[in-house]
Amino acid sequence: MAPLKYLYSTDHKVIGLLYGFTSLCFLLVGFVLVIVIRWQLAFPGQPVPYVAGLLGAANAPGGIVLPEFYNQLGAMHGTIMVFLGVVPLAVGAFGNYLVPLQIGAPDMAFPRLNLASYWFYAAGGAIMLASFFLPGGAANNGWTSYAPLSDLAPGHGQTFWLLGMLFIIFSSLLGALNFITTIVQLRAPGLTWFRLPFFVWAQFVTAFLLLLAFPALQAAALLQGMDRLAGSSFFLPSGLAVSGQALDVAGGGNALLWQHLFWFLGHPEVYVLILPAMGIAAEVIANNTRKPLWGYRVMVYSVFVLGFLSFVVWAHHMFLTGMGTAISAFFQTTTMIISIPSVVILSSLILSLYGGSIRFTTPMLFALAFLPMFGIGGLTGLPLGLATTDIPLHDTNYVVGHFHYLVAPGTIFALFAGIYHWFPRITGRMMNDVLGRIHFAGSLICMNVIFLPMFVQGLAGVNRRLWDGGAEYAHAQGVLHFNVPMSIAAFGLAFFQLFFIVNLFMSIRYGRRVDTNPWEATTLEWNTGTAPVRVYRDPYDYSVPGAKADFTPQYERAEA
Amino acid sequence: MHTLPYTTEIRPDTGLTNPKLGIWLFLASEVMLFGSLFSAYALLRSGAASWPDQSAVLSVPLATLNTVILISSSVTMVLAWSGARAGRMDRFRIYMGLTLLCGAGFLAVKAVEYGDKFAHGLLPSTDNFLALYFTMTGVHAVHVLAGMVVNAFLLGPGARMWRSEPERFTNRVEVAGIYWHFVDVVWIFLFPVLYLL
Numbered sequence: 120m121a122p123l124k125y126l127y128s129t130d131h132k133v134i135g136l137l138y139g140f141t142s143l144c145f146l147l148v149g150f151v152l153v154i155v156i157r158w159q160l161a162f163p164g165q166p167v168p169y170v171a172g173l174l175g176a177a178n179a180p181g182g183i184v185l186p187e188f189y190n191q192l193g194a195m196h197g198t199i200m201v202f203l204g205v206v207p208l209a210v211g212a213f214g215n216y217l218v219p220l221q222i223g224a225p226d227m228a229f230p231r232l233n234l235a236s237y238w239f240y241a242a243g244g245a246i247m248l249a250s251f252f253l254p255g256g257a258a259n260n261g262w263t264s265y266a267p268l269s270d271l272a273p274g275h276g277q278t279f280w281l282l283g284m285l286f287i288i289f290s291s292l293l294g295a296l297n298f299i300t301t302i303v304q305l306r307a308p309g310l311t312w313f314r315l316p317f318f319v320w321a322q323f324v325t326a327f328l329l330l331l332a333f334p335a336l337q338a339a340a341l342l343q344g345m346d347r348l349a350g351s352s353f354f355l356p357s358g359l360a361v362s363g364q365a366l367d368v369a370g371g372g373n374a375l376l377w378q379h380l381f382w383f384l385g386h387p388e389v390y391v392l393i394l395p396a397m398g399i400a401a402e403v404i405a406n407n408t409r410k411p412l413w414g415y416r417v418m419v420y421s422v423f424v425l426g427f428l429s430f431v432v433w434a435h436h437m438f439l440t441g442m443g444t445a446i447s448a449f450f451q452t453t454t455m456i457i458s459i460p461s462v463v464i465l466s467s468l469i470l471s472l473y474g475g476s477i478r479f480t481t482p483m484l485f486a487l488a489f490l491p492m493f494g495i496g497g498l499t500g501l502p503l504g505l506a507t508t509d510i511p512l513h514d515t516n517y518v519v520g521h522f523h524y525l526v527a528p529g530t531i532f533a534l535f536a537g538i539y540h541w542f543p544r545i546t547g548r549m550m551n552d553v554l555g556r557i558h559f560a561g562s563l564i565c566m567n568v569i570f571l572p573m574f575v576q577g578l579a580g581v582n583r584r585l586w587d588g589g590a591e592y593a594h595a596q597g598v599l600h601f602n603v604p605m606s607i608a609a610f611g612l613a614f615f616q617l618f619f620i621v622n623l624f625m626s627i628r629y630g631r632r633v634d635t636n637p638w639e640a641t642t643l644e645w646n647t648g649t650a651p652v653r654v655y656r657d658p659y660d661y662s663v664p665g666a667k668a669d670f671t672p673q674y675e676r677a678e679a
Numbered sequence: 680m681h682t683l684p685y686t687t688e689i690r691p692d693t694g695l696t697n698p699k700l701g702i703w704l705f706l707a708s709e710v711m712l713f714g715s716l717f718s719a720y721a722l723l724r725s726g727a728a729s730w731p732d733q734s735a736v737l738s739v740p741l742a743t744l745n746t747v748i749l750i751s752s753s754v755t756m757v758l759a760w761s762g763a764r765a766g767r768m769d770r771f772r773i774y775m776g777l778t779l780l781c782g783a784g785f786l787a788v789k790a791v792e793y794g795d796k797f798a799h800g801l802l803p804s805t806d807n808f809l810a811l812y813f814t815m816t817g818v819h820a821v822h823v824l825a826g827m828v829v830n831a832f833l834l835g836p837g838a839r840m841w842r843s844e845p846e847r848f849t850n851r852v853e854v855a856g857i858y859w860h861f862v863d864v865v866w867i868f869l870f871p872v873l874y875l876l
Contacts, residue, residue, distance in 0.1 A: 350804030
């Protein structure tokens with residue numbers, strides 16, 4: 120069985136592709152969920168056309184989405200996109216495929232752990248998907264699963280969510296220690312720390328975040344599992360009443376404990392989403408501007424500061440909990456400080472463009488769009504990092520717009536850039552340029568039409584979790600009309616992804632054949648020679664004066 | 680396809696082998712897991728209106744016995760490793776066997792303790808102290824069990840590697856030992872926090 124051997128291969132490239140394929144499928148699933156959400160927001164209470172039958176009579180009788188099902192869609196969209204889509208694609212797929220190649224290692228340090236990591240991830244994903252078919256459906260307490268709501272949620276959806284998370288966390292733990300060991304131990308001779316491509320640095324810091332932040336959610340999931348299955352009261356305070364009935368539990372728990380543990384993971388997780396994307400953007404930009412990255416060393420220092428600080432900002436998600444002004448002041452301060460290294464990295468990438476002779480290839484278009492989109496996402500985060508302005512904006516569509524600008528036209532654009540950029544390395548063929556440009560332009564326009572009005576809606580005070588999109592509220596009336604064009608743009612975004620899907624599969628067979636280094640890049644992954652590599656120079660030796668070409672690969676010996 | 684370097688030999692500039700760095704990173708993650716549980720303990724206890732007298736609810740003599748058992752097992756683990764390193768497989772087998780026996784003894788005592796609590800109707804739903812006790816010792820017991828599985832593998836089918844790659848086998852015993860000591864250290868924190876404080 121030829122295809123089966125790929126499922127059991129310990130080769131990092133095969134595992135990377137497995138991760139890539141699986142996570143792209145999950146991105147599609149998460150996207151389909153949000154399409155249903157967008158329909159419901161634009162046309163509340165009207166039957167979903169075409170696919171109503173697929174939703175199930177219990178969830179959407181006559182195609183009309185029930186509020187309970189709407190909550191499942193929201194919770195699982197977030198969970199699937201973050202934990203099963205973007206992170207496995209950015210770290211599992213890109214990291215696995217490229218890190219060993221870029222450092223000239225024969226494989227990851229622990230190939231079998233690497234395969235185990237994939238299978239734990241796949242099992243976690245299967246558990247999450249299976250939960251939709253439980254009586255009562257999947258988890259419906261938001262992707263943050265705030266207690267006590269999630270503690271007391273009926274059915275088994277939330278329990279499955281916790282179990283799935285335990286699998287995913289174990290998977291990322293195995294992956295993270297593997298990445299760190301690989302980068303520390305298996306760098307090729309001559310590849311000193313400051314000769315590492317920025318992408319490798321980004322993955323290195325990301326791995327530390329995964330290693331040290333995820334266990335907090337593991338503990339939290341165990342505690343919530345105990346609450347749900349063994350009747351403990353970790354997150355159930357004394358005197359809690361549900362629907363006017365006093366709850367028959369021991370009490371004495373603390374609902375904020377869940378939030379602290381969740382966000383101790385959750386905030387570093389934000390940087391897990393962003394850092395690999397910055398790494399990809401850096402590689403693509405250096406290659407397509409034909410010059411070294413501006414401020415490479417400062418970017419490396421910044422990524423470390425970013426990683427460290429990301430552990431001490433988590434409670435800025437909790438300003439509304441009344442945890443006290445002293446604690447709020449601390450977390451506001453750290454939040455303002457952490458914006459500095461982010462700005463340093465983004466500015467360095469923008470300054471890298473200056474004076475370059477830019478090649479507007481499809482990956483470069485995505486990388487270029489990443490910069491301002493990420494900038495919008497970052498700057499709109501500032502008011503959320505200050506308690507005074509966060510209080511009216513908290514839990515509104517403004518927040519949704521903010522983090523979607525970071526992750527959708529931010530991270531996901533960088534991931535697209537990476538796919539278009541490294542596709543020839545994987546297949547020996549280029550992806551189609553025309554289809555790629557249509558995909559790019561359509562996605563960029565649609566994403567902005569979807570997310571920009573969210574800031575307006577949020578400033579008007581529209582809550583982000585409403586089944587009818589806010590139709591019941593007087594203050595929302597002035598901004599509700601945005602919902603129809605936003606949703607049409609979402610459907611348009613789905614349409615433009617077809618160009619990507621068709622392009623991806625067609626190019627595997629029919630793409631234009633190319634040489635081993637079609638982008639004329641300098642880093643080691645484009646060296647397809649079989650001899651052990653040795654590194655002689657910095658990662659981005661583009662346009663070196665006096666060199667025979669405008670790029671000098673890292674594996675090329677200096678001309679004496 | 681080249682073979683992976685530094686699986687047994689030390690990389691000169693880092694001074695580490697891959698497995699040794701890997702296990703320390705794994706333990707760093709474990710520290711965060713148990714650290715989160717200890718933080719939960721601190722937060723819940725400091726916010727509690729009343730807290731039971733821990734040493735009256737739990738059995739301090741049994742836990743002391745378990746502490747002695749687990750520390751002894753750490754000693755035998757080191758002796759097993761030094762036996763393997765000296766090329767004395769007979770000593771390795773005896774001490775690794777003793778380590779496994781101590782692990783089993785620890786879990787048996789734990790089972791007696793749990794059974795006694797259940798018999799008296801003391802459950803995770805009784806109060807948050809007991810809930811923390813069961814969760815934290817439960818997670819720890821799972822770690823003991825996992826260590827025993829690894830140790831049993833090294834004593835049983837894994838010992839074949841001794842003949843083909845003795846150095847690599849010794850490294851495996853050392854790495855398993857590092858994990859085993861960590862599990863021991865976690866208990867040394869759990870014992871006073873749950874039984875004595």
